[in-house]
Amino acid sequence: DAGITQSPRHKVTETGTPVTLRCHQTENHRYMYWYRQDPGHGLRLIHYSYGVKDTDKGEVSDGYSVSRSKTEDFLLTLESATSSQTSVYFCAIFDRDYGYTFGSGTRLTVV
Amino acid sequence: KQEVTQIPAALSVPEGENLVLNCSFTDSAIYNLQWFRQDPGKGLTSLLLIQSSQREQTSGRLNASLDKSSGRSTLYIAASQPGDSATYLCAAPTGGGNKLTFGTGTQLKVEL
Numbered sequence: 015d016a017g018i019t020q021s022p023r024h025k026v027t028e029t030g031t032p033v034t035l036r037c038h039q040t041e042n043h044r045y046m047y048w049y050r051q052d053p054g055h056g057l058r059l060i061h062y063s064y065g066v067k068d069t070d071k072g073e074v075s076d077g078y079s080v081s082r083s084k085t086e087d088f089l090l091t092l093e094s095a096t097s098s099q100t101s102v103y104f105c106a107i108f109d110r111d112y113g114y115t116f117g118s119g120t121r122l123t124v125v
Numbered sequence: 126k127q128e129v130t131q132i133p134a135a136l137s138v139p140e141g142e143n144l145v146l147n148c149s150f151t152d153s154a155i156y157n158l159q160w161f162r163q164d165p166g167k168g169l170t171s172l173l174l175i176q177s178s179q180r181e182q183t184s185g186r187l188n189a190s191l192d193k194s195s196g197r198s199t200l201y202i203a204a205s206q207p208g209d210s211a212t213y214l215c216a217a218p219t220g221g222g223n224k225l226t227f228g229t230g231t232q233l234k235v236e237l
Contacts, residue, residue, distance in 0.1 A: 047224070056229040062224060072224065112174065
C-alpha cells in the first residue's frame, strides 16, 4: 500500500468560497497528481507535481491552484468554488515499478 | 495527444464465463499501460501494470496483454464471478510528467 490519504472525504461548500483539498503520502514519491471524475467525462487531470514547488497544469486546470511545499503533501485549492466544480476529486502518486496508486477520493458538492 | 478508447462500454455476462475487455490508444510511444478497477462510489484499484518491454502480465484470474504496434491492450478475466462486477479502466501515459490518459471504462456486470 502506497500510503496515500485524502482529506476531507466529503465536503459541501457554497458558491464563491475557497476550498482546499489535501493529499498526503508517506513514501516519498516524487510525482503526485490531482484528477477529477465526472459522469460522461471520465477522469481528467487538473494539476500535477514533479517535486517540491514544481507543479504544472493538466487539461482542466482553470479555477484551480496547487501547492507542494513538502514532498508528502499536495494541496488542491478551488479559488472561488462554482457549481461546475462539483465532482469527485482523486489524488494519485506514481512509482515507476508499480504505476499509479490512487487515494480514496473527495466528494465535493458546491451549492 | 493520447486518446484512449474502451470497448464495450458495458457488458453483462453469466457467472463462470471468460471475457475480454478491450482498450485502444492512439500514441504507441508508451512506456507502460495500467488497468484499474473501480467499484461504485469508490476509488481506483490498480489491477495490472504492463511495462512496454512486456507483452503480458498475469494476476490470478486476470491477464492483460499489450501490443504497442497495433495500439491495443486487452484484459482477460477467466471464470468470472459476481464479485468481478465493477467498472474497468485502462490508462496510458501522455506527454511528459508520467501523466495518464484514461479510457471511459467498461462497466461489467456478472450475473448469478
